[in-house]
Amino acid sequence: MVTVWSLVSCSEMKKISHGIVGFSTQKPLWVYALLLLIAVGAGSQIPRIQIDTDPENMLSEDHPSRVFHNQTKQDFAMHDAIVVGVVNDGGDGVYTQAALSDIHALTDDILAIDGVIDADVMSVSTVDNISQEGVGTIRFEWMMPRPPASEQEAQQIRQNIERLPLFYDTLVAKNAKAAAIYVPIADKNESYRIAEEIRSATQTLTGNNTWYITGLPVAEDQFGFEMFVQMGISAPLAGLTIFILLFLFFRNLPLITAPMVVAMATVIVTMGLLIGFGFTVHIMSSMIAIFLMPIAVVDSVHILSEFSDRYKPGESASKTITKVVEHLFTPMLYTSVTSSIGFFSLMLTPIPPVQIFGAYVGFGILFAFVVTITFIPAYISRMSDSALIKLQATLHEGSSNGSRVARIARGLGHIANHYRGALLLTFGAVFMVSVWGITQIQINDNPVRWFKSDHEIRVADRVLNENFAGTYNAYLVLTDERDLPEINTLMPDADVPPSLQMWVSEVKAELTSEPANEQIQGLIMAIDDKLFEVGSDEEMAYLDAVMAKADAAQSAMKTFQSPEVLAYIERMQNYLNTTGKVGKSNSLADVVKVVNRELRSGDDKDYALPDSGAAVAQTLLQYQSSHRPNDLWHFVTPDYRSSLIWLQLTSGDNQDMTDVVSLVESYIDSHPLPEGLSADWAGKAYLNVVWQDNMVAGMLDSLMSAFVIVFIMMVLLFRSFIYGALAMLPLTITITFIYGLIGIVGKDYDMPIAVLSALTLGLSVDFAIHFLERARATFRETGDVAKTMDEMFAEPASAITRNALVIALGFTPLLFAPLVPYITVGVFLASIMAISALVTLLVLPASMTLLRRWVFVPSK
């Protein structure tokens, strides 16, 4: 195995390398101690690990969409909720005495659990029913204050639910086969405990119902758990895979211990620093170990290969290793830098977890390089003569695996050298088709689909969304942006009677400390209080006049009591219902219409908006006279200046949410919002769309910049434009092919796939660097193109194949990971590495031969 590097002769580099290796071989124990110190220091931070599974963190904390989402959650008093679903396939579905009794019992159990926000738990037994009781009588009562005493009572509950649009298809499915309990929780870090308590409560229930527990907090918890599983299983498996591969290559346990130490130290130091600097471990960074291990050993493979080739028994191992590292220093530096650039380019993506992942893997690669060129020489200088002789013997025998790799390489060489035209035509055609394929890419993601399809969360998600109007929530928030009337305009200084001037200035001073939307209410109360004290007619008249203005201003402020505004919301909801994209929408207009109907006749004809703001206000006053007065504030803020339409979607796919967003946008374009209103989105389904958009745009940036930087580096490295271009060729074809394939087979372009584009660029260019440099060096020796190509497919091609195998197989343990994104990453990296090695070995010889006039310039 020869890996001769005769790259850019840079004396500076050699000096640096000489110094480093010299130190390492002379003071190996110092190197050991230093490495141990760093590893122990950084490793001591690892127990402080904090897992982050919140998809919201894909956006930075101050991202406007995230800020708005959280403001909306606060303004409308919303909490993350666990969703408990119950399905009964019997004739009456869940409307049986037994099933409803179970729902009642479970709800009671849930209300008793600490950390549940009781007042907001939505269940058949915690909501109110409004109904008619004879002519002119209305009845407010619990929907199901106690378990139904008979099947007849169960049927009565069905009738009541089906009359109330806010519950129908939200609390109980239209097909009656499923019911839901929404369990808001104060702290989503408690969701695992609460979900487990709910789960054990369902086990005591006697009915033959099927229970499902899901909801975002539960999913996030599960996700965190699966992440640990992944790190606990896949990372050690990757280590084992690499160990076995190294053993097959070198057949020498003491020798391959060295690269394993490099890999372990790199992983421990990188993760230790990440955790030590206070970053949470997100789904991306949980893969750092598995990324770093194969990359970290590649340089060692080069050194060990060349060392075992050059070392002659009896020589000084230290001298040989010094020469080898000197020789390899520049190419290893370049491949390490290009690889790390691929990862560092991820920092251009505006997605914090991806940035951190890119930064730390990039760092890890450079760290691995430093450890490789210091630790490996130190280690080898301390190897015993007998071990070194044994190594020699094994390698020179040539193992069966080695020859198998060599046979494959020779076979590839035959194809590359005999079917140049056909190869280039084929790759040209594949490239064109791939470019078309890329235009077919469907950008889509859905965090729930990060679980495998048989995972209980996916099952629950499927069952509930089959039955209900949808468990994915998006909120269209309408807000009156117009300025509020100012106290000063209601009480101009000029009009104030002298005897009240002091009082007026006091009131004004006091009110300025109140929130703007409560100042007029405060003024009204202040005047009301003052009216008791004042005596003079002048004062009375003044206060009455201001009071009249304040009352009028206060009523006028309440935008969402206006029937016209509510009618706009109603029309938009009607439109959304026709699109087929929205399972159901709920709004303040629905609340008003239901209460109006029940206040009047209870008949469908009265399911309408009343005709004045005061009528809306009085209707809502009745709605609030219930067991759940605060439900109103989930639809409108207490100042009536902001209101939301809650959309229930049956799909959490970003694509579907994006469609809804553009449908609403076009509706607003053709039906302008009432004056002064603005519309904006909140809800997790929407946030996912935002970060996905950011990622697609960001990934394009990072891919392009990585491409340009790596290209420039290649031109510098080879001191040749044409070599630079050739170096970029295989990876361009590979990446285009892979992404074209994604477009053609219809696999969604999601988070892991997006992240892979830039980083594979940095990894796969390594093969081309090796190949081009070896070809150039061989040509210098032989001066003949055909001969050069023949020699390339002896040892050099084997070396490239061997390294491709290390990296590609190193990623395959991800296939055993419990979460889909890991599997995607595993499959993609393995195939990108394998394909780019193949493309390098097939396309480069053909292209170089074709362009030989410029590529192979005879040396003078």
Place this chain on the structure above:
Amino acid sequence: MTMFKRNLLASLSAALLLGQTAIAQEVDVDALIQQAEKAAYYAGDDGRADARMLIVDAQGRKQMRQFTILRKDVEDNGDQKMMVFFSRPTDVKDTVFRVEKHASNDVDDDRWLYLPALDLVKRISAGDKRTSFVGSHFFYEDVSGRAVAQDNFTLQEETDDKYVLKATPKQPDSVEFDHYIVHIDKATSLPVLINFFKADGTHYRRVETVTVEEVQGFPTVLRSKVSDLASGGYTLMEFRNTQYNIDLPDDVFSERSLRTPPMKWIQ
């Protein structure tokens, strides 16, 4: 009810307390709560007050409601008529609640509602009285008064200035609490603090008297507060212009008053 009568009653109970042993404690408790009920909800033969509620949610957002309450007792600790006329916010102005309270456990209260903007009079079927009073943390029952006959009381503690009693509902199905602990001030006989508990011991709701003053000789609550201890929200209720024994005519409490408020009494 005059001051004299009230004091006589008080000394009578005191005498009973002194003269009786353990068995008599129930009698004593009964008298105690009767008296507290009377002090809190039946002062005078009739009365009026202007009320202002400030509803403060968990985030500190405030809403105001103003209304006038007129009340006339049919008999002390017995049936009662009540009218609530809203004046603010102006969009609910002239909304009226009319209540005929029946002390007997077997007879539901009669309740009517007038919504001027919908030009609608509606009877409200009793259903449940522990629902929010117009969106506040007060329940209807806190405004009209929960009949003491609905609960069983036991004396838990007596201090120099108060009695502490535990009340458990006779019909646990009809209420959201498991029990409540009421503090009755010895000087005024007014319940000044009521803490509500769930079956698991969670203390979730507090009703408290903030300011008490004598009006026409009756200890009168001028400010009270209900707190939702789970959310942190609360409602402050303030009474002004409280007057007793103003000889409210019966027709003020008729259905006719819903659409044509008796301006004389509510301004």
